[in-house]
Amino acid sequence: MPDDQSPGTEQIPAPIQSTQLTLVDQLVQWGRRRIEERVFRPGMRMPSIRRLALDKGVSRFTVVEAYERLVAQGYLDSRRGSGFYVREAATVGSRSPRVAAAVNHAIDVVWLLRNMVGTTSPEKGPGLGYLPNRWLDGELISNALRALGRQGGAQLLQLGTPQGFYPLRQQLQTRLAEMEIGASPEQIVMTSGVTQALDLIARLYVQPGDTVLVGDPAWFQMFGRFASQGAHLVGIPYTADGPDLAALERLVIEWKPRMLVINSVLHNPTGTSLAAAQAFRILKIAEEHDLIVVEDDIYCDLAMPGSTTTRLASLDQLRRVIYLGSFSKTLAANLRVGFAACSPDVARALADQKMLVGMTSPEINERVVFKILTEGHYRRHAERLRNRLDAVRERTARALELIGFRLFSTPGHGMFHWVDTGVDTAVLTAAGHEAGYLLAPGALFSPNQSPSTWMRFNIANCGDPGLFDFLARAADKGPPP
Incomplete structure (x- = not known):
């Protein structure tokens, strides 16, 4: 690789004899693939001719010819004196139906989710929303499965109940009581993760045209769920101390929303x-x-036990608050065991809706979680996770600051840093994808998905030795001292 080649860009290999692809053909394929994968988004400026020629180790003529072909095929627009840009979806006429459909999707959320599922190296996935497997305890799950197997298979064959495995709901009642949230088992509905809980809530309570207040920034996956229900999403700005409550009050008066969705503890991503x-x-x-x-x-x-945080459900006692929890962040993402705690009437409505859209949630998974919670090992496991996060939090923050990035705040707990990079993080994410890093650009975390210089970093997945050097060069900050 030439010394001046930018990080994260692969050399174009010599043409394979059997395919007879020229360098121009290969560069066109590369450009089309990156556009179809949503790495280069509609309206984004493509790398300059000089930059791409250096990155790929080809002549400028080769880049110009490839860009011109992409213009002819409907992928790019050429703007005199400015460069080449990915064509907006509305003007694309010559793309295949598959490509056009991909362009019209709610872009980056689906792209990031697809790449999150396909990422095999957590160390190169600071944009991931989960802890790495090596931090988790597979033996907890294996032991619970073996214990279930010894009880006989007949109990594992039944369909289950609409509200979920009753002994687990009893155990959750005890856990919630420790947080001063009063909920009987009849007020708890098991779900396939928080995602399904939000889906059921949206189906029940949100009509087309209703306004839903969310954080700006906030967890991106819920945006698409509420939008698909026809909701109008309005973002509440965040400060280093949490949601801007003066702005919240103004937005409520202006928009008369139906619902507010909020993280009370360790808000994602701030x-x-x-x-x-x-x-x-x-x-x-x-x-x-x-x-x-x-x-x-x-x-x-x-969150550290005894930390000075307040849950809305503990103050409201589930009169108007619907409280959601899950074990995907601490046990295993693929267990998909979450729950909603709410008033009895809401619990019945959620259970009925759950039956309509997916019957019951998998009771085997719920029995596994029940076993883990009641055998006494889970608390120590959660404590080990908190200690591991504590061990890398400050180190990751300092490494980000050394390359010129600015932290939104300095969280004392949790797994995320929300960071101002000073550059368009969609462009940074595209460069990261080329280098094999999965990053999470700030635009995803805003309900309007506008360009952003902010980026979320999972501190547990920042262990790759080349990550910060790559970020420094890709953001033109220079190498760290």
Whole structure:
């Protein structure tokens, strides 16, 4: 690779004799693939002719010819004096139906989810939303499965109940009581993760045209779920201390929303948590304007026990708050065991809706989680995870700051840093994809998906030795000192 080749760009291999592809053909294929994979998005400026020629080790003539072919095929626009840009979806006429359909999708959310599933090296996945497998405890799950197997298979054949495995709901009642949330087993509905819980809530309570308030930034996957229900999403800006409550009040008055969805503890992606005064004010606003409040507490067990955080459900006692939890972040993502705790009427409605869209949730998974929770090992496992996160949090923060990035805040707990890179993180993500890194650009975390210089980093997945050097060069910050 030439010394001046940018990181993250592969050399074009010599043409394979059997395919007879010229360098121009190979570069065209590379460009089409990156556009179809959503690495280069509609409206994005392509790398300059000089830059791409250096990156790929080809002549400028080869790049020009490839770009011109991509223009002719409907992938790019040529703007005199400015460069080549990915053509907007609305103007594409010559692409195949498959490509056009991909362009019209809610772009980057699907792209990131697809790449999250396909990422095999967590060390090169700072954009991932999960802890690496090596941090988790597969023996906890294996032991629980073996214990279930010894009990005989007949009990594993039944369909299950709409609200979920009753002994697990009893155990969750105890866990919730420790957080001062009163919920009987009849007020708890098991779901296939928080994602299904949000889906059921959206189906029940959101009509086309309703406004739903979400964080800006916030967890990107829920945006698509509520939007597909016809909701109008309005973002609440965040400060280093959490949601901007003055802005929240203004938005409620202006938009008259149906629902508010919020992380109270270890907000994704900023890592902030609600203080008691903030929680009280949010509930007061919700009561005055008759808002349904959905409290997503999926990072519950990554918060230090005894930390000064307040859950809305503990203040409201599930009158208007629907509280969501899950074990995907601490046990295993593929167990898909989550739950909603709510008023009895809401619980019955959620269970009925759950039956309509997917029958019951897998009871085998729920029995596994019940075994793990009741055998006494889970608390120590969660403590080990918190300790491991503590060991890398400060080191990761300093490494990011050394290359000129700025932290939104310095969370004392949790797995994320929200960082201002100073450059368009969609472009940075594209360069990372070329280099084999999965990054999470800030645009994904905004309900309007506008360009952003912010990026979420999973501190557990920043262990690749070349990551920070790559980020420094790709963001034109220079190598770290």
